[in-house]
Ligand SMILES: Nc1nc2c(ncn2[C@@H]2O[C@H](COP(=O)(O)OP(=O)(O)OP(=O)(O)O)[C@@H](O)[C@H]2O)c(=O)[nH]1
């Protein structure tokens with residue numbers, strides 16, 4: 476019969492990737508972790524409460540046969556001073572599949588249960604060591620590939636978002652106390668707070684929320700990567716630029732205009748940002764149906780881009796297709812690039828005459844301007860940063876903030892319109908609870924399962 480997992484079981488899992496490696500780490504966490512592990516250790520080398528924070532070199536054996544499985548290093552962290560807030564042991568063993576498998580098998584035979592994905596971090600949350608935004612940051616830190624993603628996951632793991640939302644929530648709690656006090660007492664017993672004062676306090680919290688929300692766009696760029704299509708008329712060198720930035724021959728390059736029909740997306744680290752470069756079909760007012768479909772897709776990509784790289788071929792005349800693209804770029808963030816700078820400027824290549832000012836010139840064969848382009852891309856992406864450390868990086872956090880903002884706006888409107896305090900107080904309470912969703916003060920099992928289910932096993 477399957478045993479229902481409980482939060483107070485002692486759990487075990489491999490915390491390093493499965494497969495071969497020099498070393499592997501198996502973690503055990505829970506009140507029984509020491510007694511379980513001691514069953515596998517020689518009597519003179521067992522863990523006691525004095526072993527906290529110390530490394531112990533010992534052997535692990537199969538208690539039923541006495542066979543030595545491995546020589547290991549154990550590190551013991553006594554509750555509550557551990558990652559999970561429970562008694563926790565990290566077993567550094569040799570990184571062979573058999574050894575890892577045997578240690579897991581012997582631990583479960585001795586009473587541990589194999590951990591669910593993210594269960595160690597879930598226990599850190601349930602034990603009150605970290606809040607939900609910090610738990611999410613652990614997952615972000617593990618998946619961070621570039622500097623900017625790493626920086627924000629570290630800030631969030633250290634509690635930047637938690638502190639900011641807790642501060643805003645405390646302001647709402649004060650507000651709620653003010654309003655509810657008036658509900659409990661008559662006007663003779665308490666001097667009512669003027670509605671202007673209440674409105675001002677609501678506005679202050681709204682401004683705080685706005686500051687964090689403003690940075691969501693940047694948070695998405697940092698976490699999921701910036702969407703950066705390379706566009707231009709056919710043959711300007713878009714696919715060549717993609718290849719240059721990736722430093723590999725990823726897209727097909729030919730001298731025939733209209734080579735790229737379907738877009739290709741590749742992720743690359745550009746000066747610390749994860750950039751999702753998209754090579755697109757060249758835009759021209761011609762071509763047969765397949766090419767036309769490709770061009771339609773390019774226009775969609777222009778609309779959803781965080782930043783566009785627009786190429787102009789300096790070795791050919793500036794044409795109607797270029798001018799048409801320019802009109803499509805209105806109100807979009809883009810960098811204008813003069814391509815093929817190793818070739819002479821065509822005498823009819825005159826962007827300045829059309830009020831187009833190239834930001835820089837590049838050449839794929841010589842590499843001229845490519846480093847400058849990387850720097851320019853990162854500095855343009857940094858413009859999205861509202862300078863806020865408490866940045867939200869996922870839709871769950873954004874939704875909670877937006878619900879809180881909506882409730883506060885309703886409370887503000889009611890305050891201005893002299894609607895009774897009992898109505899205002901309901902909206903204020905809602906706003907408070909929605910903010911609590913970010914840190915996990917208010918949460919459901921479903922939300923927790925959804926968040927921790929996305930972690931890998933052993934984290
Ligand atoms: N001299 C020179 N030639 C280049 C440069 N970049 C690309 N080319 C050449 O220009 C031609 C077109 O390059 P592609 O990269 O395929 O251009 P594209 O914009 O992707 O073209 P389509 O996919 O047809 O829209 C090829 O013959 C390339 O070798 C450059 O910087 N200098």
Ligand SMILES: [Mg+2]
Pocket residue numbers: 713714715726727728734735754755
């Ligand atoms: Mg191409």
